[in-house]
Amino acid sequence: MLATLRHYPLSVNLLLASALLLTLGRAITLPYLVLFLTSGYGLDVSSVGALIGGALIAGSVLSLYGGYLTDRLSPYGLILGFTGCFIAGFIGMWLTSSLPVFFLFLVLFNFAYSVIDVVAKASFGRLLPDGEQGRVFSLRYTLINIAYAVGPFIGAGLSNLSLHLPFVVSALLGVAFLGVYGLYGDRHVRSVSPGTPAFSFVSVGKVLLKDRRLVCFTFGGILSAVVFGQFTAYLSQYLVLTTDAQRVYSVISTVLAVNAAVVICLQYGVGKHIDSRRLTRWLIAGLALFLAGLVGFSLAQSLTAWALAMLVFTLGEIIVFPAEYMFIDRIAPMHLRGMYYAAQNLSNLGGALGPVVCGLALMYLAPAAMFYVLAAFLVVGGTLYVLGGSMAEKVG
Template identity: 75%
Template sequence: MLTVLKQYPSGVNLLLASAFVLTLGRAITLPYLVLYLSSRYQLSIAAVGTTVGCALVAGSLLSLYGGYLTDRLKPYPLILGFTGCFVAAFIGMCVTSNLILFFLALVLFNFAYSVIDITAKAAFGRLLPSHEQSRVFSLRYTLINMAYAVGPFIGAALAGVNMSLPFVLSAALGAGFFWLYIRYGDRELGCAPAQTTPFSFAQVGKVLLNDRRLVCFTLGGILSAVVFGQFSAYLSQYLVVTSDPQRVYSVITTLLAVNACGVITLQYWVGKRIDAQHLTRWLMAGLVLFLAGLAGFSMAQSLTAWAFAMLLFTLGEIIVFPAEYMFIDRIAPASLRGMYFAAQNLSNLGGALGPIVCGLVLAVWPAPMMFYVLAGFLIVGGALYLLGGSLSETRR
């Protein structure tokens, strides 16, 4: 991986560093929000879920405006400004004793993280030729998963000493990247090419809604993300209903380990082979692997069977994530790349919806029905991907 990084300009490597460092800050703290909120603010589990879920949804919706800013401003001030917001949000969550202020800080953190993510993805399209972008998107996703692999363990160690320490370290990581970007950030990298007549935010929204390819792809992404966005949450719900607590712990920890190891070892190797000419085929292959993984989960009895199903599911994840980014980059006008990536970022709404849908299914129907319902989301999402891909072919 280090050999590959040396091939890219420093601006690309710094944007890749942002993915690792800021995601590490996120991964250190987010797994312990439930415990922190319930212990510091005496909230019920339902109230904690509502608080965290609403903050994630609000951050995703606000990121649409962040995409608009990405197309109007240079990356350098945007990344610095929102990294400052990232740091301020964690400091705010650490010091406040007011739940409303904590919620606002949590929304600010999610908004800042989303805007930096969109800005980086849009900048890759300006810094690199199209044939290099699949490698960079795969490398970036590998770094993100490396951060998620180690972050919770660091957070657990710190939380055992003091529940506020994960927030302190997350803020420190953000501050460290802020200093790094001030020194080495690319001040010359321009914003998107300007429109002859500047669009307002509302006008840009109408442009996006009129692009049927983007609408199909965004809806397909939201429906598909119901399945892969928060898989650990709904699998935990399923296991709680069908198994004893000790088995829930052993299966989930095994699945998370298989997923993290699979992504870290295979993401770059598989991702660099995804070519822009056959993106729809790659997406369909990824969704088929997701379906195979769901089928494996529904039939798994042994820990080995669970792990094998997770490996199939992970291969689907490895393919779908970079292919989604490449599809958006291919259809986005140069002047609206940030807004297009922001629209694609709305797939996070599907991730938030997954545990809710699965909880309702588990409450009403036999537990295995959950996997059939999830398969239905994938099939409809895949049909929308196909429709968007076919519209893209006719537009070329």
């Protein structure tokens, strides 16, 4: 992996650094928002979930316009500007005592993070040859998971000292990246080639809606993300209903450790072998592993069984994520890459929907049936993935 980083130009490594540093800032603070909001604002757990979920959804939807800006403006200026918004979001959440203002800053932070994510993914396609796509997307996802593995532990230590400290440190990480990118970022990378005709946001939206490959893939991503977007949330819901608090802690700690270890150890090695000419097969394999993992969760009794089910589930994760990015990179016109990647970001809506779906399933069905409801979402989402992939192969 280090050899690959040395092989890439500085502009690519800076984009990879954004994934590591900004995700670390996110991972330091987000897990402790529940504690901060319940103690600082006196909210109950359901209100906190609605507030955080609403901010995540708003940030994902707004990122569509960020994708439009990505196709029109300089990546250098966009990354600097939205990193500034990222920093402002954390500073605002730290300083405000008003809940509505806190929510607006939370939306600003999520919006900024989503747009920088879109800019980075769109820029990889412009800065690297086709054969490097699977490798760089897997490397980026590995760095993101390293940040998510380390961030909560840093956040725990900081929040024990002061509930405001995670916001401060997250903002400082943004400042550090802003300074480095401001000095060394490539000012000359263009979003589109000179002479490309300008399009309005509405006209671009109509183009996206007419691309049936993208529509199928976006809805497939939303439905599938119900399963893998927030898996710790619905596993916690299931365990709270079926076992005691100590068992919940043991199982969640185990599956998180397995997930992080597998992604960090195998993501890059597996991802670099994903072939853009066989993306549909890779996606089917990844979704099959997700399905097997869900069956394993429904049957698990011991910690070993939970760990093995998580191992299989995570193997699906390390295949599907880079394959999704490569699919979008394959079908997106060069001048609309930002909008296509922003459309893919709408899969976050599925992640926000997952705990709601699982809560209803646990309310009205036998607890283990929740996993079979999730399997149904996965099958329908996978069918849309395959449909979109088959259309792309015909066009290709």
